[in-house]
Amino acid sequence: MSTYVGEFLQRVSGLSLLAILALAPRPADAVELFGGIGTTGLEIGVGERVGPNTGLRLSGEFLDLSRDFERNGASYDTKLKFSTLAVYGDYFLGDRFRLTAGAQFGTRKASGNAVASNGTITINGVTYPAAGESVDAEAKFPSTTPYLGIGWGHAQTGQGLSFYVDAGVLVGKADAKITPSAGLLAAAGQANIDAEQRNLQESVDKLKLFPAVKFGIGYKF
Structure with a gap:
């Protein structure tokens, strides 16, 4: 079961900080x-060029996201949820190409619930009678996650619309936990x-690098 839950690994009050930064006094073209x-989901933010080759966002x-599916006699209900505030520093190597480092702060987790649909469920490689029984699983990433990547855009070289793209990784290992129903615990x-939780943790440990690929548009004032 840990294999299937592991496949799905990998809103915030911080919006008020974005509003503060956007409304604070600054040069009109900054x-x-x-x-x-x-x-990493839907992104909304504000950026500023703070030096000839540097920017802050x-x-x-x-x-x-959620997905329901059937596999190996079990019904799976899985969810992936991120809710983070991110801080990025950019170093421009040209007009638009940049190196980016930063961090995300908040919640990133994957969770799943498996319910036996054919009267049995498998735990640690052994199949048990488990009509109506279930097991919950969750993998939660650190609340602070470093980011490294490259990108194009956010150069703010002229007023108007622009395009940006980012490609990088979030670095951090999740902690996994499974919680069986009482009947399944008694049976297994x-x-x-x-042992099943250790198996799940081993699957989660392979996801220390979460790919962060984004694209969008910006408007410079």
């Missing part, structure tokens, strides 16, 4: 508002539940 979409990034035993 601020860019932008929005886009990508593997704040963004809120939100993702809420705590030792098998613990």
